[in-house]
Amino acid sequence: MKQPTVIEDLEVTPVAKPGSPSVAPHHKPRRLSASSILLSPAAKAVTGLALMLAIWESIVRIFDMPRYLLVGPLEAFAELAERPMFYLEHSWITIQEALAGFALGAALGIICGAILFYIPFIRHFLYPTLIAIDTIPKVALAPLFIVWFGFGFESKAFVSMAIAFFPLVINTFDGLSSVPSELRELAKINKASRFMQMTKIEFIYALPNLFTGMKISISMAVGGAVVGEFIAGSSGLGHVVLLANSQVNLASMFAAFMVLASISLLLFLFIDRLGKKLLPWRDAGK
Amino acid sequence: MSSSAVIEVKDVGMTYKTRDGRSHTALEGCNFDVAPGEFVSVVGQSGSGKSTLLRIISGLINNTSGEVLLKGKNVAHSLRELAMVFQAPVLLPWRNNLDNVLLPMEFRKAVTPQVRAYAKELLEIAGLGDQATKYSYELSGGMQQRVAICRALVSRPDILLMDEPFGALDAMTRDTMNFELQRIWHETRQSVLFVTHSIPEAIWLADRVIVVGDRPGRIVADIKIDIPRLRTREHRFSEDFTAYERQIEALIGTPGAIS
Numbered sequence A: 001m002k003q004p005t006v007i008e009d010l011e012v013t014p015v016a017k018p019g020s021p022s023v024a025p026h027h028k029p030r031r032l033s034a035s036s037i038l039l040s041p042a043a044k045a046v047t048g049l050a051l052m053l054a055i056w057e058s059i060v061r062i063f064d065m066p067r068y069l070l071v072g073p074l075e076a077f078a079e080l081a082e083r084p085m086f087y088l089e090h091s092w093i094t095i096q097e098a099l100a101g102f103a104l105g106a107a108l109g110i111i112c113g114a115i116l117f118y119i120p121f122i123r124h125f126l127y128p129t130l131i132a133i134d135t136i137p138k139v140a141l142a143p144l145f146i147v148w149f150g151f152g153f154e155s156k157a158f159v160s161m162a163i164a165f166f167p168l169v170i171n172t173f174d175g176l177s178s179v180p181s182e183l184r185e186l187a188k189i190n191k192a193s194r195f196m197q198m199t200k201i202e203f204i205y206a207l208p209n210l211f212t213g214m215k216i217s218i219s220m221a222v223g224g225a226v227v228g229e230f231i232a233g234s235s236g237l238g239h240v241v242l243l244a245n246s247q248v249n250l251a252s253m254f255a256a257f258m259v260l261a262s263i264s265l266l267l268f269l270f271i272d273r274l275g276k277k278l279l280p281w282r283d284a285g286k
Numbered sequence B: 001m002s003s004s005a006v007i008e009v010k011d012v013g014m015t016y017k018t019r020d021g022r023s024h025t026a027l028e029g030c031n032f033d034v035a036p037g038e039f040v041s042v043v044g045q046s047g048s049g050k051s052t053l054l055r056i057i058s059g060l061i062n063n064t065s066g067e068v069l070l071k072g073k074n075v076a077h078s079l080r081e082l083a084m085v086f087q088a089p090v091l092l093p094w095r096n097n098l099d100n101v102l103l104p105m106e107f108r109k110a111v112t113p114q115v116r117a118y119a120k121e122l123l124e125i126a127g128l129g130d131q132a133t134k135y136s137y138e139l140s141g142g143m144q145q146r147v148a149i150c151r152a153l154v155s156r157p158d159i160l161l162m163d164e165p166f167g168a169l170d171a172m173t174r175d176t177m178n179f180e181l182q183r184i185w186h187e188t189r190q191s192v193l194f195v196t197h198s199i200p201e202a203i204w205l206a207d208r209v210i211v212v213g214d215r216p217g218r219i220v221a222d223i224k225i226d227i228p229r230l231r232t233r234e235h236r237f238s239e240d241f242t243a244y245e246r247q248i249e250a251l252i253g254t255p256g257a258i259s
Ligand SMILES: Nc1ncnc2c1ncn2[C@@H]1O[C@H](COP(=O)(O)OP(=O)(O)O)[C@@H](O)[C@H]1O
Pocket: B016, B017, B018, B024, B026, B044, B045, B046, B047, B048, B049, B050, B051, B052, B053
């Protein structure tokens, strides 16, 4: 006797109840991938980085790259491990220049953005000019700053400042502009002073944009300091890169790149976290 | 008209100068007044000048003809003891609900323990007593708008101006809000000027409905609504109500409007 075949993979479609929408939702069990269960976003980022370093190292080994063209990350790490104090000292100099430039550029940028917003007369005369100036590559200003401020710390901090400045002008201005007109009207109807309107509404409203600007500025400020060191200087990571270049020491050059990238990333993450901590309402509220 | 009116609008007109130099008459020859404690709706099509009227009364913009008296004084010179509720709640996301309600009093440098107590009482009346320390993003749209109404009432204004305050809410929430507003108004007894483009909403809430026609904006009717308070859902479908509805529809010229 023939056994009735059992259909194992029978798909059970839920029967629509009378009166319910005719298209019943069709639930498939969602396949949970290993990556979504096991890895936090940070772990995923680190995995991605490790993968890229692995590919880099493999390319160097498989193609047997000559050491004056490309070295692998392992060699760069070895270089770092060999002379940690050397890299630390130069990093510290670059960090100081970048932070000084960032602080100055950000402060000036915020003040300028606010002035442009609050004084229409100045805005009409200066905003177009400022945007035109912003198109000048700040790198091109470095030689000028050296003429003005010499070969020391100041000229690099000023290059860094020039780069960090503009993102904050624009983001401050945008932030202040994003205040809903109803809030200004509310202030007006309640006879709020100009100062109260600024401090209780507008400045706070602009803070998320300020943090966006600072995140852009901070890594650009590090780049600015390095460019300054390229052009004049006997210290800092920019100097290390040039030195390694002249000695055809690619391990040292890549070591400097890695340190630079880490510095930028850490500073960026610091500002990002600070913004999340200080402005918990940002994502939910605006 | 009566000198005890809180708002007197006398022959008010408004002609905007547009950017290209032409002029656009948004309002012409408007006359009406609002008595103390009265709830007056203003209904009309979009673009008929309702917001313009409210902004003139609030002193945010200046009318180009006629005059507005608030408690007998010209708007420009009066201490404008009025408050406004907008279509969007525009609460400050970094302040909790109680602090949002207190904002107008902070502007006036007048936050006292009594004011704080009153702000809490208003939240109670609005059914948000347990939400005082919550933030606006934790509330539904309807609850946020109720906080905005409390914020408007906290300065004990003589006049509450509301510009399509429930326009952004879904129909069901909107019904609930109408009940809430009637209840709140019944307790606080402010004069209210309530702008809407929903005819049933205008009738259900108001002692009087002012109908604004457009091109240019002008007052085409001022209709007393004789339906007893407090009103319920039954009133919405009563014969009287439907008659008012038909009358206003005919005046505005939107036959077939559903809500
Ligand atoms: N600032 C302004 N400048 C020029 N025209 C305006 C301005 N504000 C409103 N209007 C015009 O006035 C008319 C009435 O607008 P409004 O009062 O907003 O109408 P409603 O609130 O009834 O929709 C519209 O035609 C609008 O385009």
